Amino acid sequence: MSAEIDGDAAGDVAGDIDVLVLGGAGVDTIVYVPELPLPYADSYMIDGGIRARAGQTGDFVALGLAALGLRTHHLDFLGDDPEGDLVRALHRDRGIGLTAIPQPAGTKRAVNMVSPDGRRLSLYDNSRSRPDDRFPEDTLRALAAASRHAHVSITHPCAEALPVLREAGVGISTDLHNWDGENPYHEAFAYEADVVFVSVTALPDPHATMRRIAARGRAEVVVATAGAEGAYLLTGGEVTHVPAAAPPAPVIDSNGAGDAFAAAFLFGRLRGEPPRRCAEYGALAGAYACTVPATESAALSRAGLPGAATAPGAVTAPAAAASQSGA
Structure with a gap:
């Protein structure tokens, strides 16, 4: 199984990557109900149309970071x-490096029903993966070695990549989405990030x-988003x-708000900002995402974050130490 490297991705692999995003690539069909x-x-009768667009959780985190x-x-x-x-076109158009592993079962898909008040109901097609799928270890190791941080989606087979990322010494983040606190599938992500x-x-x-996530795992920061x-x-x-x-404009729908929050939080963390400021960045990006129609793909720019207009600097010594130790 050979990896497919799109666009400018080859340069990213050879050079430095701020954030490696694992998993969560796919296409949503948006239906306004x-x-x-x-x-x-x-x-x-659906007046707003029924439209397919690239963008699931990993795509939107990558979009927000970029x-x-x-x-x-x-x-x-x-x-x-x-x-x-x-999906390839989205990454190419936004200048996001992409390494695509061939999937004979097809690209992940979902149907998102969006109500007038912006709430969402998602129907995920879980037939687009196979139990024995694994990221090629040499590809994963090379990308991890070039990265400062890895954000890991909870899609299969990302859990199997966690030990390799930990061995590489990169900081790890994850989003458990609507976990009920009990489903064992999420625990590997919750306790390794x-x-x-x-x-x-x-x-x-x-x-x-x-508190249980922090006590049982490695997390030094846990964020619970509450809309x-x-x-x-x-x-x-x-x-x-x-x-x-x-929100800077009327709320249209909440699709992608959590991903935007995570991206902006990580932006602050990699700048060495304190967790509170990172969360405030996340809140601003999440609010902005709620003003963007689900049929579009747009994210808050650095100009929308107070005090963040300058280029991100190196990770400060305490943050870098925490990332390496997994404290």
């Missing part, structure tokens, strides 16, 4: 199909879950609330 939950009916000026590279499986071509993002959506006790209620930040044994940022 009159309400959620959608009452049963024989048919509905928009903030970080050198970003994305590694995942893609099919030789029209959906894979959409230095920075863990999770939504409060399915958590009966978010603070308890955050319009803001986010909760656990660092140094203390949980604090980070208010939501005011």
Whole structure:
């Protein structure tokens, strides 16, 4: 199985990568529905159209990082199909390095139903992967060696890549999305990452879950996003609330808000900013994402983050030490 390196990706592999994004590449079909939950009916007329566009969780994190000026590279499986071509075009057009591993089962797909108030219901096609899929170890090691940080999606087979990333000494982050705190599939990600993002959506006790992640794993920072209620930040044994940022335009839908939050948080972390400032960056990027239609792919630029207009500098000594130790 040979890796397919697109566009300027070869230069990224040979040079420095700020963030390596693993997994989460795919295509969503967006359907604007009159309400959620959608009452049963024989048919509905969809005035807003039904559109397919590249962009699942890994794509959107990569997009957000690149928009903030970080050198970003994305590694995942893609099919030789029209959906894979959409993903390749997104990365090529946005200048994001991409290494695509051939996937005979096809590119990952989902259907997102979006209501007028911006809520989303996603239907994921989990047939687009195979149990024995693995990232080629030589490719993974080469990319990890060139990277300062790795953001790992919870899509298969990213869990199997975690030991290689840890051995390479890069900082690791992950987003558990709507984890219920119990599903064992998520535990490898939750307990191996230095920075863990999770939504409060399915958590009966978010603070308890955050503390459990920190106690059982390597995380020095745990962030629980709560939509319009803001986010909760656990660092140094203390949980604090980070208010939501005011959206700069009317809210259209929430698709990609969590990915935008993670990207901006990591931008701040790699600049050596304190966790609170990183979370405030995340809140601004998440609010901006809620103003972008799900049919489009756009992310907040560095100009939208107060105090971040200058180019990102080297990681400060404490942050670099934490990334290497996995503390």
